[in-house]
Amino acid sequence: MLEIRWHRSAEQGDVTGAKGLADVISTTGKHVQAFAFYGSAKRGASMTAYNRVDDKVIMNHEKYMEPDFVFVIDPALAITTDVTINGKDTTKYIITTHLSTEELVKIQPKLEGKEVYTLDCITIANETIGRPIPNTPMLGAFMKISGMYDIEFFKESMQRVLAKLPQKIVDANMVAIQRAYDEVK
Amino acid sequence: MAFDKMELRDIEVWDGNHAAAQALRQAQVDVLAAYPITPSTPIVEGYAKFKSDNYVEGEFVMVESEHAAMSGCIGAAAAGGRVATATSSQGLALMVETLYQASGMRLPIVLNIVNRALAAPLNVNGDHSDMYLCRDSGWIQFDAFSPQEAYDLNFIAFKVSEDHDVRLPAIVNQDGFITSHTAQGVHTMADDDAYNFVGEYKPMNDMLDFENPVTHGVQTEEDWHFEHKARQHNDMMTKVSPKIEEAFSDFEKLTGRKYNQVECYDMDDADVAVVCMGTSVETAREVAGEMRAKGLKAGVVGLRVVRPFPFAEIGNVLKDIKAVAALDRSAPGGAAGVLFNEIAGSLFNTDSKMLLSGYIYGLGGRDLLKSHLVDLFNELQANADAGKVLTQQQQFIGVRGPKLAYL
Numbered sequence: 001m002l003e004i005r006w007h008r009s010a011e012q013g014d015v016t017g018a019k020g021l022a023d024v025i026s027t028t029g030k031h032v033q034a035f036a037f038y039g040s041a042k043r044g045a046s047m048t049a050y051n052r053v054d055d056k057v058i059m060n061h062e063k064y065m066e067p068d069f070v071f072v073i074d075p076a077l078a079i080t081t082d083v084t085i086n087g088k089d090t091t092k093y094i095i096t097t098h099l100s101t102e103e104l105v106k107i108q109p110k111l112e113g114k115e116v117y118t119l120d121c122i123t124i125a126n127e128t129i130g131r132p133i134p135n136t137p138m139l140g141a142f143m144k145i146s147g148m149y150d151i152e153f154f155k156e157s158m159q160r161v162l163a164k165l166p167q168k169i170v171d172a173n174m175v176a177i178q179r180a181y182d183e184v185k
Numbered sequence: 186m187a188f189d190k191m192e193l194r195d196i197e198v199w200d201g202n203h204a205a206a207q208a209l210r211q212a213q214v215d216v217l218a219a220y221p222i223t224p225s226t227p228i229v230e231g232y233a234k235f236k237s238d239n240y241v242e243g244e245f246v247m248v249e250s251e252h253a254a255m256s257g258c259i260g261a262a263a264a265g266g267r268v269a270t271a272t273s274s275q276g277l278a279l280m281v282e283t284l285y286q287a288s289g290m291r292l293p294i295v296l297n298i299v300n301r302a303l304a305a306p307l308n309v310n311g312d313h314s315d316m317y318l319c320r321d322s323g324w325i326q327f328d329a330f331s332p333q334e335a336y337d338l339n340f341i342a343f344k345v346s347e348d349h350d351v352r353l354p355a356i357v358n359q360d361g362f363i364t365s366h367t368a369q370g371v372h373t374m375a376d377d378d379a380y381n382f383v384g385e386y387k388p389m390n391d392m393l394d395f396e397n398p399v400t401h402g403v404q405t406e407e408d409w410h411f412e413h414k415a416r417q418h419n420d421m422m423t424k425v426s427p428k429i430e431e432a433f434s435d436f437e438k439l440t441g442r443k444y445n446q447v448e449c450y451d452m453d454d455a456d457v458a459v460v461c462m463g464t465s466v467e468t469a470r471e472v473a474g475e476m477r478a479k480g481l482k483a484g485v486v487g488l489r490v491v492r493p494f495p496f497a498e499i500g501n502v503l504k505d506i507k508a509v510a511a512l513d514r515s516a517p518g519g520a521a522g523v524l525f526n527e528i529a530g531s532l533f534n535t536d537s538k539m540l541l542s543g544y545i546y547g548l549g550g551r552d553l554l555k556s557h558l559v560d561l562f563n564e565l566q567a568n569a570d571a572g573k574v575l576t577q578q579q580q581f582i583g584v585r586g587p588k589l590a591y592l
Contacts, residue, residue, distance in 0.1 A: 019368045022198050034369075038224070038309065059470050060467070062554055063363075
């Protein structure tokens with residue numbers, strides 16, 4: 001079982017990201033689950049979303065999770081909240097920030113000693129898609145760090161997931177995914 | 186007007202709401218009257234989108250309240266159409282008056298309830314308070330434990346509800362958010378296969394049949410009211426179960442997916458068992474498997490059909506189990522808990538020595554942890570070993586503050 005927790009601001013698009021990822025993984029024959037915590041939170045509130053991936057049917061509906069990967073798609077949340085909560089020794093963190101990994105860990109000591117990867121998904125999204133929607137770049141970074149799928153296969157699959165969007169936006173997302181794949185470190 | 190068919194992949198990643206909306210589209214509902222409410226909103230929203238994208242031929246009626254939504258459904262069903270809607274929580278509470286009208290008028294309507302807590306305090310998350318609120322309303326009630334089942338059970342609900350021997354409305358329950366907003370793989374049916382399973386709607390006593398005028402919604406006082414209610418109950422008790430079995434069997438032939446009125450997992454040689462509904466059934470199955478690896482003979486019973494309550498089946502499944510827990514996801518309001526009472530009733534007047542204890546859990550979406558269920562199975566095993574219930578008969582799981590136990 002592979003488990004992922006997303007940290008984001010409400011309406012930032014991580015549920016779409018979590019569902020998009022689930023959609024791609026499902027086509028490879030694995031079983032998936034994508035969900036989020038909901039309440040009456042409005043745009044800007046701190047929220048979490050989740051993925052589970054397994055070779056057999058996923059029956060666990062616990063919201064509690066000790067994630068293998070933590071994705072932080074709002075740069076502020078890595079600093080203002082504890083994204084390491086319920087983490088394991090082996091948990092990998094992929095964080096969107098304009099800071100380097102060293103600079104980020106200096107500001108947020110809870111990340112010290114953790115396996116932290118950084119990239120600036122917000123800038124990538126702004127420069128490619130034209131809007132600060134960082135979820136598809138985050139998935140590009142995840143493909144690099146996890147090695148789950150070949151990046152070309154992943155981009156092909158994401159084109160289908162995003163198919164209802166205008167082709168221009170789909171193309172921009174592909175550029176964003178590739179840039180994130182190349183830039184994460 | 187012609188409408189378009191939709192190409193679906195064999196497995197789509199859908200949440201429970203989208204799965205239900207797709208089922209309503211494939212069943213080709215004639216009238217859907219709705220007033221959206223969280224967390225069921227995406228069902229009617231999704232259906233409305235199918236309508237605007239020309240995937241649906243029927244009418245979509247936006248009304249001013251849930252009371253009006255069900256009233257619209259009742260009117261359309263009496264007129265002679267296939268009818269459905271969806272709601273949750275406070276919306277269902279406002280709708281309850283009309284639920285009794287629908288069942289009393291013997292109108293086949295399918296209602297998707299995305300289960301949510303009832304205020305106060307206000308809460309949008311999942312528990313079974315709304316399911317229990319309408320448990321005696323005369324509707325057939327199915328319960329889905331996953332998005333796949335929310336999809337499948339809609340087709341079965343139409344088939345059973347619209348059968349001319351049944352003519353009773355049916356509810357498909359799914360857990361708010363934990364099912365309704367959780368995307369998982371759903372095995373789909375092609376549009377034609379799905380529609381052919383449900384079949385063309387065959388009206389009965391329809392008001393638009395002007396050659397054969399009928400009256401709906403009559404008044405009967407002490408002279409006839411009791412006979413109407415008794416006959417309705419008789420049909421619920423004697424006619425619905427066989428039709429459900431038939432629909433489950435036909436559905437299995439079509440899809441390979443087998444449903445049972447009482448779903449049993451690891452029960453054949455079980456010493457201890459948990460009985461519950463919704464997504465908790467699946468989490469409990471996973472924990473039962475882990476307990477078995479530790480040598481404890483744990484089983485799980487999930488209630489697929491809530492009404493008519495499978496009295497005999499539940500009794501048969503549980504009679505030889507040493508210790509059983511009934512899990513109720515609703516504030517019991519001064520009683521032992523609905524499932525506790527139903528299970529106790531099904532084993533009273535029998536030789537069963539089963540030990541029963543009740544647990545209230547998960548109110549307002551409070552997480553049911555696997556660790557809770559591990560403790561629960563261990564507690565049941567202790568009861569089984571001692572040959573008596575060592576705790577009070579009603580306890581609470583996962584609530585903060587001092588331990589609560591009653592009865």
